[in-house]
Amino acid sequence: MEHHEQPEPLSPVELAAMRRSLANGRLAMTRRSLLRASAATAVAVGGLGALSSCGIPPAGRTDAAGSTDHSSAEKRVNFSNWTEYMDVSDDGKHRPTLEAFTERTGIAVKYTEDINDNDEFFGKIQAQLAAGQDTGRDLIVLTDWMCARMISLGWIQSLDPANLPHAYTNLAPQFRNPGWDPGRAHSYPWQGIPAIIAYNKKATGGRKVDSISQLLEDPKLKGRVGFLSEMRDSVGLTLLDMGKKPEAVTADDFDAAIARIQKGVDSKQIRRFTGNDYTNDLDKGDIAACVAWAGDIVQLQHDNPDIAYAIPSSGYMTSTDNLMVPNKARHKQNAERLIDYFYEPKAAARLAAYINYACPVDGVREELAKIDKDAADNPLILPDAEMAARSHSFRALNAKESKEFTQKFSDLTGA
Structure with a gap:
């Protein structure tokens, strides 16, 4: 089993902060933020259209079926993931779920934390994929909007259902059929990332904050409100508050939501737009009070009883990080076996107890309760049917929309 040596474990608040900052491409940036706000950097990339200027055809497809699978001869799988996104032993030296997989199957996992930003990672592998070459990776984890881009380019292999019996059976209904990958033909969720409302009860005088309308209009919150620098979450929640569906957002809907948030900026109701650095404030x-990522709030609540959250009656946003097999991967079947392993309740429970984001696996509650009863009872980690029904996702954008929407949001936030 190959793995990197781990640093000393961080405190829950430090870990929560680390887990997100990375997503925007900063070093306050250690993970979830990285994946969320990196969408903003798509303006520079310009969506799919920008690929043409790099000499990469926007719809250029390679023959994934033509690759040879060496899984039987080479009992290994090369797995690239984000930092702080896998369970680690208390001494920081082992990765229990991965090691258990190797003990059972004999398949060694080369686990590498080399994904710090969706666009940055795309830049690492796009030339190889465009040329029909092996990236050296059998399994990667990327955020839904980037997955949509790579699938549309034809750079991701279809998964074989025969190797995914647990995944097929245990995938929670909430995550089964995203518009960008109908029927999960190319991907399975690694974790769900709910965007909700969080507040500090001491700072609000004990008052509950549970709507975007309160964030934008309550004079008692003026100058003490935070919105996320991730477009899909901040705009998505605003759309829901306006009675609009992010799954079917139009250009006019988007502009109306931007105008509403702009009023909050102009009136100085909104203090700032943040990645996960809102956690300290x-x-x-x-x-x-602020728009927040659920996993951060679960971590903050460990140390601060004044931290609370609310699910707006209008609904909340959920995105996903997803497991995919890139074209020309040498060990596709081994990668599929590893995906399927993480959909077994015991392995999924170990992961959920460590990560504290929304687990996409049904039937985990009993196993998770053995490890952490509070986590098993937390709807942010194991959404019940009522909460899952209130979840919404931002629809996939085409290249033109992505560029235009992201630019408008960047103008709003001053990014």
């Missing part, structure tokens, strides 16, 4: 009470 929320913890201290400098931000009284």
Whole structure:
């Protein structure tokens, strides 16, 4: 079993902060933020259209079926993931779920934390994929909007259902049929990432904050409100509050939501747009209420009983990080076996207990309760049917829309 040596474990608040900052391409940026706000950098990339200027045909497809699978001869799988996104032993030296997989199957996992940003990672592998070459990776984890891009380019292999019996059976209904990958033909969720409302009860004087309308209009919150620098979450929640569906957002809907948030900026109701660096301000009470990522809030609540969250009655946003097999991967079947392993309740429970994001696997509650009863009872980690029904996702954007929407949001946030 190959793995990197791990640093000393961080405190829950430090870990929560680390897990997100990376997503926007900063070093306050250690993970979830990386994946969320990196969508903003898509303006520079310009969506699929920008690929043409790089000499990469926007719809250029390679013959994934032509690759040779060496899984039987080479009992290994090369797995690239984000940092702090896999369970680690208390001493920081082992990865229990991966090691258990190797013990059972004999398949060694070369696990590498080399994904710090969706666009940055895309830049690492696009030339190889465009040329029909092996990237050296059998399994990668990327955010839904980037997955949509790579699938549309024809750079991701279709998965074989015969190798995914647990995944097929245990995938939660909430995650089964995204518009960008109908029927999960090319992907399975690694974790769900709910965007909700969080508040510091001490900073709000004990008042509950549970709507975007409150964030944007309550004078008692003026100057102490945070919105996320991830377009899909901040705009998506605003759309829901306006009675619009992010799954079917039009250009006019988007403009109306931007105009509404702009009023909050102009009136100085909104303090700032953040990646996951809102966690420290929320913890201290400098931000009284904000749009937040659920996993951060679960972590913050461990140390601060004043941190609370609310699911707006209009609904909340959920995106996903997803497991995919790139074209020309040498060990596709081994990668599929590893995907399927993480859909077994025991392995999924170990992962959920460590990561604290929304688990996409049904039937995990009993196993998770053995590890952490509070986590098993937390709807942010194991959404019940009522909460799952209130989940919404931003629809896939074409290249032109992506560029235009992202530019408008960047103008709003000053990014």
